[in-house]
Amino acid sequence: MKPELSLFYSLEVAERAVRFPPKARRLLLIGIDALLLPLAVWLSFWLRLAHPFHPNFQSAGLWLLPAVLLVGLPLYAFTGQYKGLTRYVGSRVVYRLAGRNGLFVLLLAATGLMLRLPMPPRSSWILLWLLLTGFTGVVRFALRDLLLSLRSVSQRQMMRVAIYGAGEAGAQLAAALRLAGNHQIITFLDDAPSLWRRTINDIPIRPPQVLSEIQDQVDQVLLAIPSLPRSERRRIVAELQRQAIPVLQIPSVDDLTSGRARIDALRPVAIEDLLGRDPVPPVPELLGPGLRDVVVCVTGAGGSIGSELCRQILQLSPRVLILLESSEPSLYAVETELRQQLPASVELFPVLGSAADPALVQRTFAGHGVQTVFHAAAYKHVPLVEANPLAGLANNMGSTRVVCQAAVASGVTELVLNSTDKAVRPTNVMGASKRLAELVVQASALELSQIPQSAGQPRTRFAMVRFGNVLGSSGSVVPLFRKQIAAGGPITLTHPEIIRYFMTIPEAAQLVLQAATLAEGGDVFLLDMGEPVRIKDLAEQMVRLSGLSLRNAHNPNGDIEIVCTGLRPGEKLYEELLIEAESQTTDHPLIFRATERSIHPRDLWPRLDQLEEALKIQNKEKSLEILSELVPEWKKAQ
Template sequence: MAVWLSFWFRLAHPLHPNFISAGSWILISSLFIGLPLYAYTGQYKGLTRYVGSAAFYPLAGRNGLLVLLLAGIGVMLRLPMPPRSSWILLWLLLTGFTGAVRFALRDMLLNLRSTQHKQQLRVAIYGAGQAGAQLAAALRLAGNHRIVAFLDDNPAYWSRSINGVAIQPPQKLMEMEDSIDQALLAIPSLPRSERRRIVEGLQSLGIPVLQVPSVDDLTSGRARIDALRPIAIEDLLGRDEVPADPQLLGPGIRDAVVFVTGAGGSIGSELCRQILGLFPARLILLESSEPALYAIEQELCLSLPDGVALQAVLGSATNPQLLQRLFDEQAVELVFHAAAYKHVPLVEANPLAGLANNVGSTDQVCRAAVASGVRKVVLISTDKAVRPTNVMGASKRLAELVVQAHSAESTSTCLSMVRFGNVLGSSGSVVPLFRRQIAAGGPITLTHPEIIRYFMTIPEATTLVIQASVLAQGGDVFLLDMGEPVRIKALAEQMVRLSGLSLRDAAYPDGDIEIVCTGLRPGEKLYEELLIDAESQPTAHPLIYRAMERSLPPHELWPKLDALNRAFAAQDVEAALKVSAELVPEWRRAKP
């Protein structure tokens, strides 16, 4: 066909005499030379159903070589020759026809495979960029999905198409909701606020939403573009990421000996990960839980930079001898004190253990640090320390007072604290609890329908803690901007919808998951706050504020602390709580 058309196009006659004389030998020779040439150069080795545009260029090269061989044979054997331009036409037609046949076979095989999947999911891909196009190609090869439309917010894409599938504005989705089984979010780098807006719009239509992996997972090779996963609530909560200030991230840590207590906990382990990336001379992990210490040590060893030493210490931050020895022997320069008991109901039921650990460990860390000449100590505090209503919050407020008192006495060690709210994914977060309850079929237990909380991701909170340590001047109480508060009932409802399930209530008695309110637990607040009685002041970082909170002079605090320690030794719960209430007068202690 290509030989005949090359003569026809060039000579403007379908059966020109030149075709009879020259075309006959070219046609026969192209079969006898072309087929072995194709076989030898790998034309038939590629899997047809996966052939792509990259296969077209070798094909053009093979056909060019074939045309050159035919022309060479004609010259050497003095055979009748076609016009020179016919050779170019022959090359173009050969390449076009063979390529078209190959791609047509590919499409036929893919369509045949798709018809074998009788229950193809009808999907709309949200995002007509590179990720969306790659996802469409991967789904087409898999054959389990039928792409109904692309959706994109960019008007420049509207009325255009990708592989024959139209790109439409998201508003069109309302007209297509009955013909779509799933929406696939294919914008890996989407800011959290935009992701939240898109997902809420899709959920309002009752369309299940899946998303492609994150940019980090894709670029690192941990996930493929078609490894679709449900939208996690962590992807929606919180604000858009604020880049770290390079001038605040690194000073004081690079080439320093850094010590982290509670290194196996939610905040402590993330502190260790980020500190390791800032190249300290040595990172010392202190953790009382053997499994937690083993897990974080094994993880950090896999990414340990050259020249950085890692030391895992199994022990308690309440052990003064251990702390003093480590600080002296290792010449520790910076301490992040993250060790604490933080579960409100458990500490409420075990007040002596909570107070002894949270207050006692802070006092021992500060004393050992001052005695050893440690340059900086940073306490990780909580918003529950503000006008506490539970023992855990009161213990953390006491820990803050201890840090402030040691700071007032010390001239060489800079002691400060960072106070923030709930972090997503921590062991005490409601998110894992709700997730387990949904997986079990419900119900979701909620203490109060109006309870609200602030949320921040663990990496963001940790990055801000490290930056706040650079801003510390001594006795500082740093507050982190936690963003907008979240109503926990709305959070639970959204998690149910993200799981592809429906809410069961009086209006929808046949729903999947019920939300049950159990009443506020002892010491639980409806809302949290970050300030006691001070005005916050801005710092060099837009999300970090400084508050000079009320403190107790050391000569007033130390006798009370001695009385508290005597209560611990005597296991006198009432005496310990009485002293704590005297030190934290704003504590609204729950009635027994």
């Protein structure tokens, strides 16, 4: 027979065996037990008396052989021996078999004593129990392995994988993949020398360096160390990528412990998982108490940062959460999502409108008794604001002034402005408008501090938080690069040497929430961002994580090309987080406070009135002239 026909018939046989009806499988197990029970009785006599047909067996065996069938099979059926799925048999089955067979042997012995029947030697009862447990256990494990192997054969195409990590997660992943039947585990890889040359279920554990020798035998590497620090994950993935083998990883510890994902829910390694530093954990004391049973308003609630703020605020049990958003689709999306996880003790109010509308903001704050405001509403896309500077100024500065005025008038306890590192020595209108928004917050704090506080009258605490680039947010390079890779390239990069600081969306939201607790008045808070990342390196790594290759002079047949288009108007090669102030430590080891240069309210407010008049009549020249006077760092960069 030809090899192709032999393979075809073996696959057909495997598929039929896997599809064997459940009732037929139970009958098969009952038939096997019907053979094993008498066999165990006979062997127990033989082993104990050293003779296959000892006279004692001929007398006691006459009633024991039929009794084991009449008592054993009904007992097995009644106690659930035939209800379990054979392919999922595990160690617990052995313990249940041992208990079930112990009960069975006791029933047989009691029957013989009560009926005064010929009895075998007492030690043969122990042998009978051991033999029954061994036989029934071995048969079930053998059938399980046979079913799994037949299922694997019926899959026709198995993925050959190496599991990186020989710890508990790696062992659990191997067990899950074995049950799934569509992966063949070639080896475990681990950095610990103490594990090398050992095995897990007969699968060898080897050092990662051997991957270069067996890369032709491996289709994928599965990273199974959920608690691995990002710095280590980055190193490991970089080493694996040199072998040009796709890398998948198991879910995070949080996803596994919360039940949101299974151990075998494999996913590609995301660039967020390879951020150049480990995420900064929040200090619990700075998160929870300040927002419990409080009325909170988030402006720009439908944006990437605003929506994440809302998700995390819900977990801190506020009394009321108000979503202020000017985009109807964004407001609908975030409200729908939040209502699915809304605690019974929290009220949710969506407000459709602009944060630059004084009447709407004042009515919202006063009508709901707002106590804490997170101002995340802003235009932040540098090229769009550069092309539409008046809209950027009106929204970023105007909304901040309106929100600050309404907060003071309504007795809001604290207000936190989401700012950006582009506000530091800005070279574009967006950054300058955000710096102007910071000046509004600083002037509001200074003006309020000079007014005598009435007894029992709350005073608004103002604070600002500066972010680096937020991975995955609207306007971030990461989603842009993902779309360009999905389209087959090229990836457009403004400059090969451009660098940026990065943080994740949850980190950004946690920083804002903690700043609300740390705020004293007019503070600027920033996060220790670690080392900056070169955007070109980020793009190259995203290409490799997608399982593709770079097209360049060294590899003209690669998949994705990176094209440098030149710096955009107002774009800098690098960003900063401080202008001229020195940072101070806070209660969080990696969050710092600064108090920077500000403009006195008596000087700032008249100029902002003039700016608003110029914006109303769309006087671009006058508007930008006032902006350059108020933010001289931007003027110098023009």
